[in-house]
Amino acid sequence: MKPExxxxxxxxxxxxxxxxxxxxxxxxxxxxxxxxxHHGSAVIIPVFAxxxxxxxxxxxxxxxxxxxxxxxxxLSEGEAPEIGAARELEEEIGVTAKNIEKLTEFYVSPGFxxxxxxxxxxxxxxxxxxxxDEDEFLSIERLSFAEAFEKIRTNEIQDAKTIxxxxxxxxxxxFPYKT
Numbered sequence: 400m401k402p403e404x405x406x407x408x409x410x411x412x413x414x415x416x417x418x419x420x421x422x423x424x425x426x427x428x429x430x431x432x433x434x435x436x437h438h439g440s441a442v443i444i445p446v447f448a449x450x451x452x453x454x455x456x457x458x459x460x461x462x463x464x465x466x467x468x469x470x471x472x473x474l475s476e477g478e479a480p481e482i483g484a485a486r487e488l489e490e491e492i493g494v495t496a497k498n499i500e501k502l503t504e505f506y507v508s509p510g511f512x513x514x515x516x517x518x519x520x521x522x523x524x525x526x527x528x529x530x531x532d533e534d535e536f537l538s539i540e541r542l543s544f545a546e547a548f549e550k551i552r553t554n555e556i557q558d559a560k561t562i563x564x565x566x567x568x569x570x571x572x573x574f575p576y577k578t
Contacts, residue, residue, distance in 0.1 A: 443487060452543075455540075490530045
């Protein structure tokens with residue numbers, strides 16, 4: 400039986416997420432949890448005809464570093480993940496895809512965050528035009544799966560969604576990750 404939610408109060412409303420405090424009863428115990436509420440996101444592994452992958456390099460203030468990542472973006476409330484994936488692919492990389500296939504979905508950090516990432520593989524890419532948001536500053540790097548996997552092993556790729564995405568897409572396309 401699931402625990403009973405006694406109360407849930409929103410204490411912060413932001414552009415990307417809200418924060419709430421929930422009071423929960425589980426058996427005889429009552430406790431509080433601080434929860435970051437997020438609409439979810441779409442993440443995409445764009446694979447070109449030459450089997451290279453497009454990654455974006457951008458500054459992530461929480462990490463205080465420039466990180467190499469697969470394209471990703473927050474979903475609008477009620478937006479289908481496939482639509483968000485196609486939008487982010489064109490915005491960040493400047494391509495559209497004839498084929499977008501869902502590989503999996505996963506929670507980012509379910510202890511305090513509701514965000515679920517929807518992971519897609521994009522193939523049969525067609526050049527269009529990059530259309531970055533006004534607060535997006537990124538560069539694109541194209542790598543082979545072997546080069547990307549080496550960057551995982553040497554900690555040059557430290558982003559979890561990117562590591563998961565590359566390993567799953569590589570396995571699907573015949574480029575297995577080897578430790």
